[in-house]
Amino acid sequence: MNDIADLYQELIIDHSSRPRNFRPIGNAASSAEGYNPLCGDKVKVYVQMVGDVVADASFQGDGCAISKASASLMTESIKGKTRAEVEKLFSEFHDLVTGAGDSHSGRLGKLAAFSGLREFPTRVKCGTLAWHTLRAALKHEPGVISTE
Amino acid sequence: MSAERKPVLDLDVSAARKDFPALHQEVHGKPLVYLDNAATTQKPTAVIDAIDRFYRLDCSNVHRGVHELSERATKAFEEARTSVKRFINARTEREIVFVRGTTEAINLVASSYGRSHLKAGDEILISALEHHSNIVPWQLLSDQIGTRLVVAPINDDGELMLEEFERRLGPNTALVAVAHVSNALGTVMPVQEIIRMAHARNVPVLIDGAQAVSHLRVDVRELGCDFYAFSGHKVFGPTGIGILYGREDLLDRMPPYQGGGDMIRSVTFEKTTYNELPYKFEAGTPHVAGAIGLGAALDYLSRLGIDRVTDYERGLLAYGTELLESIRGLRLIGTAREKAAVLSFVLEGIHPHDVGTVLDRLGIAVRTGHHCAQPVMARFGVPATTRASLAFYNTKAELDALADGIRQVQQWFKL
Numbered sequence: 001m002n003d004i005a006d007l008y009q010e011l012i013i014d015h016s017s018r019p020r021n022f023r024p025i026g027n028a029a030s031s032a033e034g035y036n037p038l039c040g041d042k043v044k045v046y047v048q049m050v051g052d053v054v055a056d057a058s059f060q061g062d063g064c065a066i067s068k069a070s071a072s073l074m075t076e077s078i079k080g081k082t083r084a085e086v087e088k089l090f091s092e093f094h095d096l097v098t099g100a101g102d103s104h105s106g107r108l109g110k111l112a113a114f115s116g117l118r119e120f121p122t123r124v125k126c127g128t129l130a131w132h133t134l135r136a137a138l139k140h141e142p143g144v145i146s147t148e
Numbered sequence: 149m150s151a152e153r154k155p156v157l158d159l160d161v162s163a164a165r166k167d168f169p170a171l172h173q174e175v176h177g178k179p180l181v182y183l184d185n186a187a188t189t190q191k192p193t194a195v196i197d198a199i200d201r202f203y204r205l206d207c208s209n210v211h212r213g214v215h216e217l218s219e220r221a222t223k224a225f226e227e228a229r230t231s232v233k234r235f236i237n238a239r240t241e242r243e244i245v246f247v248r249g250t251t252e253a254i255n256l257v258a259s260s261y262g263r264s265h266l267k268a269g270d271e272i273l274i275s276a277l278e279h280h281s282n283i284v285p286w287q288l289l290s291d292q293i294g295t296r297l298v299v300a301p302i303n304d305d306g307e308l309m310l311e312e313f314e315r316r317l318g319p320n321t322a323l324v325a326v327a328h329v330s331n332a333l334g335t336v337m338p339v340q341e342i343i344r345m346a347h348a349r350n351v352p353v354l355i356d357g358a359q360a361v362s363h364l365r366v367d368v369r370e371l372g373c374d375f376y377a378f379s380g381h382k383v384f385g386p387t388g389i390g391i392l393y394g395r396e397d398l399l400d401r402m403p404p405y406q407g408g409g410d411m412i413r414s415v416t417f418e419k420t421t422y423n424e425l426p427y428k429f430e431a432g433t434p435h436v437a438g439a440i441g442l443g444a445a446l447d448y449l450s451r452l453g454i455d456r457v458t459d460y461e462r463g464l465l466a467y468g469t470e471l472l473e474s475i476r477g478l479r480l481i482g483t484a485r486e487k488a489a490v491l492s493f494v495l496e497g498i499h500p501h502d503v504g505t506v507l508d509r510l511g512i513a514v515r516t517g518h519h520c521a522q523p524v525m526a527r528f529g530v531p532a533t534t535r536a537s538l539a540f541y542n543t544k545a546e547l548d549a550l551a552d553g554i555r556q557v558q559q560w561f562k563l
Contacts, residue, residue, distance in 0.1 A: 013561060040532045120505060
């Protein structure tokens, strides 16, 4: 059960039960919807840009602890970042949860709590759903982003 | 169903468990507790050996060669068909069509019977607890020829509302297609009454028996259904093989489903005449090993005694129901009076996906998700459930492990 402890760390349980930035942002914001048809997780991500910088980010939706905590921590960690910085953060986060890179860099901050996910390949999509949705919102891609 | 036929001897579960090699392994360092039988069942050595023997000794194509191996393969293949006929009490082997599974069986009926016997405006009546495979083929047909899908509702216990069903049986109803047992909830449908009501109006009935055959006695003549579909892998047989039972006079009037080898009597570029039943519906080389494996599975289940299985599982379900209901924050989804051994539930504040992941690390295999029955999930207002589905080889001790596991999940999430 050690890997369970690694997966469901305090921070993740906390953010899944009391998600931060769990609210819509008014009509000026870009948004996108994500859907994981395998488990029914749904997320809508909102971003408010000022110039090239994320001024505000939030989400709404329903899903498992991993997907909710991931969305919550993501919205916290991208505020004040430029598009390029968000993209870099996503890439590092993706490497972390898939076990692709050893780059356990300090830049991930709280997002490092998701390191246990690499032991649960079937759950990686839960962790990345909000991120894929965020990228769609930033690119103003229409339609619903699906993990499948 | 035939619950009153009390078996003479109780099922010897510990002996039966020895027949299933896969049950005796550790997963994540814990003894496997396999509770995902509605997804697929494990296979007894009788099935594994039958398939092994076919590939080691008898491997050949069927219905054509003059040589010894082809004769052996054909004999084993046709004996499997006889086993199926016997198991569901069909009148003749001509009523037993080998298909890939329940899904293909239903698609066969939708395509062949549907396009030849139904017309625009005709209604196909199903229930609200159908698996996607008994919804989508009818929607495809509706798109193609203009039939209409009509759905009879279920109540809060997950039972069919029979009067509502009857009310929807109207002058335009041309076919009824319902599950025998719900995969998501375990509800045993009142198929006898459904068939009686439909037949009183001359409406044929297809029964999706995918979740029924491993739990209760199925007698197609006693039921009087017109079609009955099931999969091999959910009744201890191989994947990729299934059965469409159809009344002979109906199958006779239906055009072939697919064209190819084996389904023809003679072919010229001008005209082809089709083979007799059931081969008319079996184009191409069939899944010979699968059919042989399925025959072995049904023979095994017959030796064990299906009534004995039903009886044992009823006790197991009652035990599990009481056990899970005692867990704070757990809500059972599907509480029909007539139920097969399925325990579908949600935990307050914890998503089924997280439940499934923690249980897996405890060696407990359950299914989490919508169980290919999204309308059922919508009916109960949940995105997904955790489903423990039992087979006769499961034990009370395994249900205790499940209940312990659920409590551990709650501890992880501090609820």
